Amino acid sequence: xxxxxxxxxxxxxxxxxxxxxxxxxxxxxxxxxxxxxxxxxxxxxxxxxxxxxxxxxxxxxxxxxxxxxxxxxxxxxxxxxxxxxxxxxxxxxxxxxxxxxxxxxxxxxxxxxx
Amino acid sequence: xxxxxxxxxxxxxxxxxxxxxxxxxxxxxxxxxxxxxxxxxxxxxxxxxxxxxxxxxxxxxxxxxxxxxxxxxxxxxxxxxxxxxxxxxxxxxxxxxxxxxxxxxxxxxxxxxxx
Numbered sequence: 096x097x098x099x100x101x102x103x104x105x106x107x108x109x110x111x112x113x114x115x116x117x118x119x120x121x122x123x124x125x126x127x128x129x130x131x132x133x134x135x136x137x138x139x140x141x142x143x144x145x146x147x148x149x150x151x152x153x154x155x156x157x158x159x160x161x162x163x164x165x166x167x168x169x170x171x172x173x174x175x176x177x178x179x180x181x182x183x184x185x186x187x188x189x190x191x192x193x194x195x196x197x198x199x200x201x202x203x204x205x206x207x208x209x
Numbered sequence: 210x211x212x213x214x215x216x217x218x219x220x221x222x223x224x225x226x227x228x229x230x231x232x233x234x235x236x237x238x239x240x241x242x243x244x245x246x247x248x249x250x251x252x253x254x255x256x257x258x259x260x261x262x263x264x265x266x267x268x269x270x271x272x273x274x275x276x277x278x279x280x281x282x283x284x285x286x287x288x289x290x291x292x293x294x295x296x297x298x299x300x301x302x303x304x305x306x307x308x309x310x311x312x313x314x315x316x317x318x319x320x321x322x323x324x
Binding site: 127131137138139140141144146185187189193194195196197198199200201202 | 213240242244251252253254257259264265268300302304310311312313315316317318
């Protein structure tokens with residue numbers, strides 16, 4: 096069975112510090128990888144995704160994630176965070192030819208302090 | 210443009226009652242998904258529709274849960290004889306045609322509380 100593990104449930108950081116949110120997955124077949132973000136009192140929205148090609152993918156607000164097949168990881172990074180990045184971040188996978196259902200990790204709550 | 214809408218936004222019910230949750234997907238989106246978000250279980254897949262058919266119902270937790278989609282648009286998730294463990298936020302998402310890797314657009318959710 097496929098699963099997604101987010102190793103940190105909470106990550107507190109100071110503004111302008113770098114951050115890494117860790118995600119590992121388990122699957123015997125090819126997967127597509129996603130990071131979704133849920134800002135306070137808002138719905139889930141896509142942050143970035145990896146489908147194929149370059150293993151480094153970027154979002155419009157400065158986040159990036161790197162697909163590492165050998166380590167089955169898809170960690171999310173940002174070199175300098177802002178207060179507005181405070182949110183819950185979910186790593187998810189979907190399997191090829193499985194209709195697109197997302198299997199989510201437990202989420203990581205990122206709290207950026209001034 | 211209009212996003213995914215869900216109603217009601219909040220529902221409080223008594224144990225044993227039936228509830229219906231509604232999802233209006235983005236116009237033209239052929240795929241529709243239901244998920245459940247709870248403190249103990251995180252985000253869980255429930256059921257997936259492609260058009261009006263449901264090729265994957267594997268996430269429905271019991272036979273008290275059912276869902277339908279009509280006209281390739283609105284979907285209703287029904288929970289019969291609600292139990293306290295059904296308390297959660299029920300999320301609906303839709304995605305456009307073209308592949309299993311398309312972005313899913315999520316609604317704001319329905320918060321269900323079973324007393």
